[in-house]
Amino acid sequence: MGTPIRIIIEDLVLEAELSDTPCAEAIARILPIEAVPHVWGDELYFEIPVSLPPDETATTRVNAGDIGYWPPGRALAIFFGRTPMSTDDRPVPASAVNPVGAIRGDAAVLRGVRGARRIRIEKV
Secondary structure (H helix, E strand, O other), X not given: OOEEEEEEEOOEEEEEEEOOOHHHHXXXXXXXXXXXXXXXXXXXXXXOOOOOOOOOOOEOOOOOOEXXXXXXXXXXXXXXXXXXXXXXXXXXXXXXXXXXXXXXXXXXXXXXXXXXXXXXXXXX
């Protein structure tokens, strides 16, 4: 079983879960974290204090609501729709991410927090 987490962006609170892969477990160990999120299409990403290489799960095939660790930027990415790399409605990361979790519910609500200055991720 994974680690339940809460994602807080301004007044928006989302429930999510980190999986039980080694990469996700490394992220769970550093929680809580706060960062300034950047926007890339319908993706939020932000640097975290974890430095890991791509693992055997690394992929460019993600869905809205997925959470991935992006090794080149040491960043956590939360996908909620099309990105500049998309050719259809599915998000496509800039390069392979290690899938580490998923949002419970509709990730499209993240469109309402573009321009947010702070994101917090904590264990529930």
